[in-house]
Amino acid sequence: MKRFSERVALVTGAGSGIGRATALRLAREGASVVLVDQSESGLLDTEALLREGTQVLRRVMDVADESQVTALVADVIRRFGQIDVLCNNAGISGGHPPITAQDRDEWERVLGVNLIGTMLLIKHVAPHMQARRQGAIVNTASVAGIRSGAGGNAYSASKAGVINLTMTAACDLGGDNVRVNAVCPGLVETGMTQPVFDYARANEKAHKLGSRCELRRYGAPEEIAAAILFLASDDASYITGQALPVDGGNTASLNLPGMKV
Numbered sequence: 001m002k003r004f005s006e007r008v009a010l011v012t013g014a015g016s017g018i019g020r021a022t023a024l025r026l027a028r029e030g031a032s033v034v035l036v037d038q039s040e041s042g043l044l045d046t047e048a049l050l051r052e053g054t055q056v057l058r059r060v061m062d063v064a065d066e067s068q069v070t071a072l073v074a075d076v077i078r079r080f081g082q083i084d085v086l087c088n089n090a091g092i093s094g095g096h097p098p099i100t101a102q103d104r105d106e107w108e109r110v111l112g113v114n115l116i117g118t119m120l121l122i123k124h125v126a127p128h129m130q131a132r133r134q135g136a137i138v139n140t141a142s143v144a145g146i147r148s149g150a151g152g153n154a155y156s157a158s159k160a161g162v163i164n165l166t167m168t169a170a171c172d173l174g175g176d177n178v179r180v181n182a183v184c185p186g187l188v189e190t191g192m193t194q195p196v197f198d199y200a201r202a203n204e205k206a207h208k209l210g211s212r213c214e215l216r217r218y219g220a221p222e223e224i225a226a227a228i229l230f231l232a233s234d235d236a237s238y239i240t241g242q243a244l245p246v247d248g249g250n251t252a253s254l255n256l257p258g259m260k261v
């Protein structure tokens with residue numbers, strides 16, 4: 001299936017995990033891809049996995065820096081003339097201190113990338129979509145933006161912010177046929193969660209990974225990418241302003257310890 005032929009898709013955080021899986025699948029389905037990450041080696045690894053003949057623009061940058069975002073968008077428009085799909089996926093987790101030990105700088109760092117970075121990309125990409133009355137934006141939020149227990153205070157607040165920004169941006173852009181949606185992944189094995197997986201495996205706790213989900217397992221980056229592609233595609237042409245949990249049923253349940261067989 002080539003749902004993205006003749007389309008240009010920009011993916012942030014494309015150097016690893018969910019962003020890499022998303023970029024690879026977009027390209028497989030016909031898109032020209034703009035790969036953005038702060039890790040050059042990550043981007044090179046992603047690019048090496050693309051099929052020969054894929055049109056690609058690679059950019060090492062920080063999504064939280066507005067001047068770098070402005071320059072990126074100008075370069076993409078110069079090269080491709082359009083942006084049809086924007087996947088705001090770059091993110092950082094921050095630490096897990098209790099609420100009484102929060103650090104202001106850490107909050108600014110986490111919100112800067114996860115929430116303000118998402119806003120900046122939308123701010124600078126959306127006008128090009130509005131001008132053509134065509135575009136789909138998919139933000140990667142998290143189950144941490146819906147419930148506590150899946151991330152630190154700053155991370156969870158940043159992802160709750162991404163969910164709300166998805167709604168407000170959808171309202172601002174809907175009149176120009178630009179859709180904005182979000183996915184809320186549950187636990188997925190990626191660079192961000194590797195320490196959790198490594199710890200569990202080294203301590204005979206691997207069976208616990210994802211065990212609180214209704215599907216009794218953790219997710220793969222490709223399963224999140226599949227949902228992102230759906231929301232970015234014309235298959236979702238009447239969906240905007242929504243945040244879709246892709247979490248093995250995690251947020252569907254109260255998940256009380258001891259209640260599972």
Ligand SMILES: NC(=O)c1ccc[n+]([C@@H]2O[C@H](COP(=O)([O-])OP(=O)(O)OC[C@H]3O[C@@H](n4cnc5c(N)ncnc54)[C@H](O)[C@@H]3O)[C@@H](O)[C@H]2O)c1
Pocket residue numbers: 012013014015016017018019036037038039042061062063064089090091092113117140141142143184185186187188189190191192193
């Ligand atoms: N892995 C999970 O269980 C999980 C669950 C819910 C949500 N998420 C979200 O999924 C998204 C992708 O994360 P992942 O799990 O694939 O982790 P990852 O660490 O494998 O990938 C994140 C990528 O973002 C890049 N990045 C970080 N800060 C950046 C910045 N300032 N500018 C540009 N690039 C930057 C990193 O270099 C990295 O390549 C994140 O937004 C994360 O919060 C992940």
